[in-house]
Amino acid sequence: MARFHSLTVTAVDRLTDDSVALTLAVPPELREEYRHAPGQHLALRRVADGADIRRTYSICSPAPDPAGEGPRSLRIGVRLVEGGAFSTYALKEIAAGDALEVMTPAGRFTLEPAPGLYAAVVGGSGITPVLSIAATLLARDPAARFCLIRSDRTTASTMFLEEVADLKDRYPERFQLVTVLSREEQQAGLPSGRLGQERLTALLPALLPVPEVAGWFLCGPYGLVEGAERALRGLGVARSRVHEEIFHVDASTASVSTSAAPAHSTVTVRLDGRGGTWPVREGETLLETVLRNRSDAPYACKGGVCGTCRAFLVTGEVRMDRNFALEPEETEAGYVLACQSRPTTEAVELDFDR
Incomplete structure (x- = not known):
């Protein structure tokens, strides 16, 4: 917990x-x-x-x-x-x-170091988790390689320049770095401009053997991650090899469901080994209901992005206003984001411990 x-x-x-x-x-x-x-x-x-x-x-x-x-x-x-x-x-x-x-640490945008070729497409502060992923992978497994494709506005706005340069110096044969600046021309390398779906569709096969990449890590603003995911899908990459983490989503991006809610509903919760059942007030998310009764419920962003409030839906049905944190296999397995979930049945049961 x-x-x-x-x-x-x-x-x-x-x-x-x-x-x-x-x-x-x-x-x-x-x-x-x-x-x-x-x-x-x-x-x-x-x-x-x-x-x-x-x-x-x-x-x-x-x-x-x-x-x-x-x-x-x-x-x-x-x-x-x-x-x-x-x-x-x-x-x-x-x-x-x-x-x-x-x-304490959370999140499932992770890589267990193993031999093979891995790649990332990141934008802005999306470099942060990928820096840890690449550094850990290259240090632990001498048979692993990593290609980092990063997009930033200008050189002056690029985070962790020295740390990425250090990886390139330490692992020159196993770490490939490609930098694209959207608002500044480079003396060498790729021309400036945004990394969208069309550009990535042409760029990725020219940089590395796409079918051989064991795992793709997409991180940054919603537009970049969505464009990269579509490009990879068009290049025939299996969804299971693509991992995504979104750092920022505009409010207008959310597609909110309008499913009718029951007049009265209750939520039963298991959290840190203890249970409870409480009425859901009109307009509340399930997380808001839980927090009124258990201040130790896990959450962070409340925006459907970080995944800290992930819980297993034991019984009942809910609608999620938005979801930018859970992978398709997680939702198919029964997991929901409590901060975005609203009951559509009279009784709902969540397990935060599973």
Whole structure:
């Protein structure tokens, strides 16, 4: 069960004008709890003006060796979002020595290191989890290769430039880097412009043998991830080989279902080994109902993007307003996002422990 602990910030590194990397120290007694897979994220929490503000940020540091101890530190990248309550605080106020409330690692946008060729298409801050995935893979498996295709506005806005350059220096034969800038011409490399479906459909086969790629990792804004997924589908890549994580979705992108809700409904929940049944108020999501009765329910973004509130639907039926976190095989297996789920039957049962 995900839990929050207080971790101390040991370094705040400026990456670009609008982004920083935060390093968090993990004390010995918490290192097993913060053991993470490459690609997972952390939820950070602060209370401001009486409001509980939570945001998720991917871990960019390599995952610890499974045979060794848990991580002594964790590093995350934070990019300023216009009007963002947490990102503004992170860039303007957080300093070394501060204590932050940090949830234990979560997320399924991960790769278990294994031999083979892997590739990623990322945009902007989407580099963050992929940096951990690539660094962990190349360090652990000498038979693995990784191709990183990254899109940024300009060189000055590119996060983790030095860290990616270091991977290229350490693994020149196994790490391939392709950079595309949308608002700046490069002296060498690909011409500027956005990476959309049409461009990727032509570009990917020219860069690497698409059928031989064991896993594709798409991360960044919704438009880029959607375009890359469509390009791969058109190139015959099996859906099981494509993994997606979306960092930002415009409100207009959501397609909200209008299915009628029952006049009265209840939700029965199993959470951290304990159960309860409560009435769902009109207009509430199931997460909102649970939080009224169990403040320890897991959640972060409440926008259907991070997947922290994933739960198994034991009985009953729900509609999800939006879903940008669960893979098709997860929804087919019965998992839902509690923050986006509304009951369409009089009784619903969720299991957060499964």
